[in-house]
Amino acid sequence: MSAATVVAPSMLRVRRSRSPAAKSQETERERRLLIRYHAEGDLVAREELVERLLPLARDLALRYTYTDEPFEDLMQVACIGLIKAIDRFEPERGTKFTSYAAPTILGELKRHFRDKGWSMHVSRNLQERALAVSRETETLSKSLGRSPTVREVANSLKHSIEEVLEAQEAAANYEPASLDAPAARDDQEAATLMDLLGGDDSAFELVETRDAIANTWKGLPDAERKVLELRFSDNLTQREIGRRIGYSQMHVSRLLRRALDRLEVTTAAT
Numbered sequence: 001m002s003a004a005t006v007v008a009p010s011m012l013r014v015r016r017s018r019s020p021a022a023k024s025q026e027t028e029r030e031r032r033l034l035i036r037y038h039a040e041g042d043l044v045a046r047e048e049l050v051e052r053l054l055p056l057a058r059d060l061a062l063r064y065t066y067t068d069e070p071f072e073d074l075m076q077v078a079c080i081g082l083i084k085a086i087d088r089f090e091p092e093r094g095t096k097f098t099s100y101a102a103p104t105i106l107g108e109l110k111r112h113f114r115d116k117g118w119s120m121h122v123s124r125n126l127q128e129r130a131l132a133v134s135r136e137t138e139t140l141s142k143s144l145g146r147s148p149t150v151r152e153v154a155n156s157l158k159h160s161i162e163e164v165l166e167a168q169e170a171a172a173n174y175e176p177a178s179l180d181a182p183a184a185r186d187d188q189e190a191a192t193l194m195d196l197l198g199g200d201d202s203a204f205e206l207v208e209t210r211d212a213i214a215n216t217w218k219g220l221p222d223a224e225r226k227v228l229e230l231r232f233s234d235n236l237t238q239r240e241i242g243r244r245i246g247y248s249q250m251h252v253s254r255l256l257r258r259a260l261d262r263l264e265v266t267t268a269a270t
Contacts, residue, residue, distance in 0.1 A: 026052070027096070034091045049086050050079070056098060057082045060105045066138045067113070067131075074109065081108030126170050132157060133167040216263055224259035227252055 030052060036045035057078035064074050085101035113127060136157055140148035148156075154164045217225065223245075230241045238252045247255075 030097055031091065034086070034089060034097060037086070038089070038091055046086060050082060053082055053086075053098075053101065054079070056101060057105055060102065060109065063106075063135075064109055064113075064131075066134055069113075074112075077109055077112045078105050081105035084108065126167065129159070129163065130167040130171040133159075133164055134171055213263060220259055220262065224255050224262075227255045228259050231256060 030049060033045040033049045033052075036042040037049065058075060060081075061071065061074040061078040065071055081104050082101060085097075085104040088104070089095075089097055089100055110128065110131070113131065133153060136153055137148060140152060140156060144152075150161055150164050150168075153159075154161045157164070159167075220228075226245060227241055230236045230244060231238070236244065238249045238256070241247075242249045242252045245252075
């Protein structure tokens, strides 16, 4: 069985409870098979080991069913990790095989999510935190009977609230959405995301007006430009402007009105 072998559903046997004696016999059987494979290159022994240990791979793959990843894909990745564990295990060390296989399979699953699952570049630490937050959120939801708050998740994981929020935002970008997909999942004839994105930018309508005002501004007499700047940029009253430039309040008022009338004519023309 190669790493690319597809596991048939019929091979996913459910692990039944066994007596200590039965477990010991199975462990001894697995040890002998490992020795046969590594010492003699017996591929039949390797194949039997894979089939016997599929329940272990299945149990570990089930830990990630809270994600949107299809379980069949998770199972295939777990089986690849199982095969790698079998091939790399050193029976002479005397270590229990399952103690070595479990972290190897979990490592393969985590690597799958890190390297192939994310729609955007996310650091390894943030990916692992996002998975931990998602898993803890599901666990707390079951125990509390409701969705946990961000603070509750943060306290449970010994993270700050900011770290949890960052992880949740990263998780939201795990799977890209198709622009051609319906905006409403239950209505295949609904508008697509592409239909809802973008729109006319009202700022474009102001381009010509701004250009016309700029030209008119340049043509204003210096006195009119000055009073406009003091009134609308410096927010001075007409009396304060008059004192600043030495004009009466009445004359300042006439200058402001004349300048504003010119600008108003310009905007109306555009």
